[in-house]
Amino acid sequence: MDDDSRSPEDENLTNPLVARRKKLEAIEALGIDPWGGRFENRQPIGQIRDRLAEVIYQTEEGIDHPLPDFDSQPDDFNFRQWKADQGKGALIGPMVRAAGRIMLHRDKGKLHFIDLQDMTGSIQLMVGKKQVGDDWAIVEQLDMGDLIGVDGKLGVSNTGELSIFAEQIHFLTKTLDPPPEKHHGLTDPELRQRMRYVDLVHTDGVMETFLARTRIVRSIRETLAGRDFIEVEGPTLHSIAGGAAARPFTTHHNALDIDLFLRIALELHLKRLLVGGIERVFELGRVYRNEGISPKHNPEFTMLEVYEAYGDYTTMMDLTEACITDAIEAKGEGKGEEVSYLLPWKETTIDFTPPFARKTYDELFAEHAGVDPHDAEAVMQLAKEIGFATEGKHPDVIKNEVFEEKVEEALVGPIFVTDYPASICPLTKRKRDNPAVAERFELFVQGMEVANAYTELNDPDLQQKLFETQLDGLSEEDSMAKMDHDFIRALRNGMPPAGGLGIGIDRLVMLLTNSQSIREVILFPLLRPEH
Numbered sequence: 330m331d332d333d334s335r336s337p338e339d340e341n342l343t344n345p346l347v348a349r350r351k352k353l354e355a356i357e358a359l360g361i362d363p364w365g366g367r368f369e370n371r372q373p374i375g376q377i378r379d380r381l382a383e384v385i386y387q388t389e390e391g392i393d394h395p396l397p398d399f400d401s402q403p404d405d406f407n408f409r410q411w412k413a414d415q416g417k418g419a420l421i422g423p424m425v426r427a428a429g430r431i432m433l434h435r436d437k438g439k440l441h442f443i444d445l446q447d448m449t450g451s452i453q454l455m456v457g458k459k460q461v462g463d464d465w466a467i468v469e470q471l472d473m474g475d476l477i478g479v480d481g482k483l484g485v486s487n488t489g490e491l492s493i494f495a496e497q498i499h500f501l502t503k504t505l506d507p508p509p510e511k512h513h514g515l516t517d518p519e520l521r522q523r524m525r526y527v528d529l530v531h532t533d534g535v536m537e538t539f540l541a542r543t544r545i546v547r548s549i550r551e552t553l554a555g556r557d558f559i560e561v562e563g564p565t566l567h568s569i570a571g572g573a574a575a576r577p578f579t580t581h582h583n584a585l586d587i588d589l590f591l592r593i594a595l596e597l598h599l600k601r602l603l604v605g606g607i608e609r610v611f612e613l614g615r616v617y618r619n620e621g622i623s624p625k626h627n628p629e630f631t632m633l634e635v636y637e638a639y640g641d642y643t644t645m646m647d648l649t650e651a652c653i654t655d656a657i658e659a660k661g662e663g664k665g666e667e668v669s670y671l672l673p674w675k676e677t678t679i680d681f682t683p684p685f686a687r688k689t690y691d692e693l694f695a696e697h698a699g700v701d702p703h704d705a706e707a708v709m710q711l712a713k714e715i716g717f718a719t720e721g722k723h724p725d726v727i728k729n730e731v732f733e734e735k736v737e738e739a740l741v742g743p744i745f746v747t748d749y750p751a752s753i754c755p756l757t758k759r760k761r762d763n764p765a766v767a768e769r770f771e772l773f774v775q776g777m778e779v780a781n782a783y784t785e786l787n788d789p790d791l792q793q794k795l796f797e798t799q800l801d802g803l804s805e806e807d808s809m810a811k812m813d814h815d816f817i818r819a820l821r822n823g824m825p826p827a828g829g830l831g832i833g834i835d836r837l838v839m840l841l842t843n844s845q846s847i848r849e850v851i852l853f854p855l856l857r858p859e860h
Contacts, residue, residue: 345507346505346506346507348472349472349503349504349505349506349507350505352470352471352472352503353503353505355470356467356470356500356503359466359467359470361467361500362500363500363502363503364502364503365476365499365500365501365502366501368428368478368499368501370426371426371427371428371478372425372426372427373447373448373449373450374427374429374445374446374447374449374450374451374452375449375450376449377425377427377452377483377493378450378452378491380422380423380425380483381396381483381485381491382395383422383423383483384396384420384421384422384423384483384484384485385420385421385422386412386415386418386419386420386421387418387419387420387421388415388416388417388418389416389417389418390416392415392416392418393421394415394418396485397411399485399489402489406489408485408486408487408488408489409487420482420484420485422482422483422484422494423482423483424480424481424482424483425480425481425482425483425493426478426479426480427445427447427452427478427479427493428445428447428476428477428478428479428499428501429445429446429447429451429476429477430445430446430447430474430475430476430504430530431443431444431445431471431472431473431474431475431476431477432444432445432446432451432473432530433473434471434472434473439457439458439459440455440456440457440458441454441455441456441468441471442454442455442456443456443471443477445477445479445493446530448536448540452491452492452493453486453490453491453492453493454479454481454492454493454495455486455492455493455494455495456468456479456495456498457494457495460494460495460496461495461496461497461498464497464498467498467500468498470500472503472504472507473504473507473508474504474506474507474508474530475500475501475502475503475504476501476502476504477498477499477500477501478498478499478501479493479495479497479498479499480495480496480497480499481493481494481495481496481497482494482496508527508530508531509527509531515527515528515531515532518846518848519856521535522848522853522854522856523856523859525852525853538838538842538844538849538850539850539852541660541661541838541841541842542838542842542850544656544659544660545656545659545660545834545837545838545841546613546631546834547659548652548655548656548658548659548660549613549633549652549655549656549832549834550613551655551659552651552652552655552656553611553635553652556609556648556651557609558609558610558611558635558637559607559609559610559611560610560611560612560613561599561602561607561610561611561612562612562614563592563595563598563599563612563614564592564598565591565592565614565615565617566580566582566589566590566591566592567589567590567591567592568587568589568590569590569812569813570590570593571593571594571596571597571812571813571816572592572593572594572595572596572597573593573594573596573618575593575594575618575619575620576593576618576619576620577590577591577592577593577617577618577619578590578591578617578618578619578628579591591616591617592616592617593616593617593618594616594632594634594831595612595614595616595632595634595831596634596756596829596831597813597816599611599612599634599636599829600636600785600816600819600820600824600827600829601816601819602636603636603638603824603825603827604819604820604822604823604824608637608638608639608825609636609637609638610635610636611633611634611635611636612633612634613631613632613633613834614631614632615629615630615631615632616629616630616631616632617629618630622854622855623847624845624846624847624848625777625836625847626847627835627847627848627851627854627855628855629851629855630833630834630835630847630851631833631834631835632831632832632833632834633652633830633831633832633834634829634830634831635648635829635830635831635832636785636827636828636829636830637827637828637829638825638826638827639825639826639827640826640827640828641758641768641784641826641827641828642747642768642769642770642782642783642784642828643828644828645770645782645783645828645829645830646685646687646745646770646782648830649745649772649780649782649830649832650683650684650685652832653681653743653837653841654670654681654683656837656841657670657672657681657841660841660842670682670683672840672841672843673843674775674840674843675843675845679741679742679743679774679775679840681743685742685743685744685745685772686742686743686744686745687744687745687747687770688744688745688746688747689746689747689748690702690732690746690747690748690749690750691703691748693732693736693740693746694728694731694732694736696736697735697736697739698711698731698732698735698736699711699735702728705724705728708724708727708728708731709724709727711731711735712727712730712731715731715734715735717730717731717734723752725750725751725752725753726752726753728750729749729750729753737773737776737778738776739776740773740774740775740776741774741775741776742772742773742774742775743772743773743774743779744772744773744774745770745771745772746770746771746772746773747769747770748760748766748767748768748769748770749766749767749769749771750765750766750767751764751765751766751767752765753767754767754769754783755786755792755795755796755798756783756785756786756792756795757769757783757784757785757786758783758784758785758786758787758826767783768783768784769781769782769783769784770782774840775840777836777839777840778833778836779832779833779836779837779840780830780831780832780833781830781831782828782829782830782831783828783829784826784827784828785824785826785827785828785829787820787823787824787825787826787827788820789817789818789820789821792816792817792820793817796812796813796817797812835847835850835851838850
């Protein structure tokens with residue numbers, strides 16, 4: 330896939346880049362635009378394949394015979410013999426028009442077999458010299474990867490393969506770079522992500538993963554709309570990097586001469602809308618965090634945040650289950666498969682059958698860390714054994730570091746982890762009977778946090794105090810950058826009690842499509858500069 334920067338005239342004609350350029354010139358010499366144009370009334374190949382039942386075998390006596398069910402025939406089934414047994418005749422099928430990319434091209438002299446692929450599937454073309462007439466000159470210039478259109482009759486080859494028997498060929502686009510080898514494709518992960526346009530075409534399963542992602546995202550929107558949630562678009566440029574503990578990307582607005590931040594969360598603007606009377610609101614969009622890259626992290630990712638007035642974190646658990654189970658049902662849309670909540674993951678499976686398990690933070694801490702979560706001395710000792718620095722840290726911060734190390738990876742799930750230490754949840758309402766516990770849950774699946782939800786804090790004085798505590802120890806410059814005074818002012822205008830939910834869409838898609846890296850479900854992940 331090297332860049333063709335050399336003159337074709339200087340190259341040996343066996344160079345595939347040069348050979349493709351020669352065919353480009355030959356197509357132009359035929360008076361054909363090698364870059365094509367509008368091609369109307371084409372039918373998606375997937376829909377054409379669904380028309381197999383319209384193909385019949387008609388004998389000379391005019392008797393119509395439906396074709397046999399090829400899938401149920403024995404391995405030694407001979408379609409040619411089957412036709413002979415019905416009597417002399419011919420296949421009768423509908424005229425169809427398709428367009429796509431050449432994925433396989435077998436030259437058998439006066440008959441060419443071409444596998445044509447679009448985003449809905451692939452189909453074989455049988456292209457005979459006699460049948461296409463003058464268009465045979467185009468067929469002789471075809472290469473793997475070229476884009477063509479075809480008009481012809483739908484039928485079945487003697488081997489029982491659904492095929493289009495071409496009558497006209499239309500040249501639509503010349504491909505100047507040769508595709509990767511058919512049986513190897515792009516194998517280097519970074520090259521696949523950098524050249525996603527090639528990966529989508531030539532790597533099995535990639536197109537389906539991203540189509541599944543689209544169906545999942547569409548399903549989530551439909552689930553929320555069906556519950557009367559209003560979708561909005563908040564600003565992506567913020568004057569304050571708030572709503573999460575993360576390092577932002579910074580930029581500068583020249584006209585106002587101010588520094589701005591790419592948003593690290595959607596939360597604070599959506600809560601302002603709760604104050605404004607939009608009682609059920611959500612945004613599904615990109616957020617940006619200037620942090621590391623890993624199989625679970627990309628600096629630019631897709632987040633869903635939802636807020637419901639007069640709800641709480643248990644309301645959000647029910648909503649989370651609905652979003653995920655509806656997405657599972659939508660993921661296989663159009664494939665005719667029976668819905669199963671048991672999905673493959675690596676060498677195992679994940680059972681998404683609702684309701685999901687629910688356990689408290691402390692229950693899971695005791696179960697997997699092996700110490701009493703209320704025994705601060707035991708927790709401190711375990712942290713030191715793990716190798717964590719403990720000096721100057723709040724006991725709950727140390728406890729949560731142990732939780733992340735010892736508990737999270739053991740959470741196969743899906744499981745809602747509920748009731749976190751209040752001191753590490755500055756935006757969360759406390760339990761009335763236990764102010765040390767926050768009404769918060771995180772949903773874990775296979776050790777990954779997928780969703781995070783709160784009973785939202787709406788006390789402006791307490792919120793300001795918690796913000797100040799959270800920012801304690803930062804420089805004055807950082808404190809001013811992150812203290813959102815307007816948000817406190819909004820709360821003073823009265824935000825209704827509410828439940829709030831955040832779902833990491835990329836991680837959810839990973840789990841529902843059995844993808845082991847977040848880069849496999851982001852079309853264009855951030856990559857180091859190409860050398």
